[in-house]
Amino acid sequence: xxxxxxxxxxxxxQPFWMPDLGExxxxxxxxxxxxxxxxxGISWLAYRRVATxxxxxxxxxxxxxxxxxxxxxxxxERLTAVDRNEAAIFPSISP
Numbered sequence: 001x002x003x004x005x006x007x008x009x010x011x012x013x014q015p016f017w018m019p020d021l022g023e024x025x026x027x028x029x030x031x032x033x034x035x036x037x038x039x040x041g042i043s044w045l046a047y048r049r050v051a052t053x054x055x056x057x058x059x060x061x062x063x064x065x066x067x068x069x070x071x072x073x074x075x076x077e078r079l080t081a082v083d084r085n086e087a088a089i090f091p092s093i094s095p
Contacts, residue, residue, distance in 0.1 A: 002038040012083045031055040
């Protein structure tokens, strides 16, 4: 079985609530890894996503432990959509 991992960075302007984690996560840039596996038996290359992870950095609040948290791709999309909507409604005010 051939597999691959894609990496990207997701930016949040506002702190956000991670329901499965049960805590608020500060605004910032977060690395997201998506694991995909090759779909076999078809005549072209196609992959299916099998896991999505978000990396939460080590902070004083979490006792300096980096965490790799599984998150549903739909939940990640929902969180980023909420963040974009809040940023559009409440743009930051520059001095």
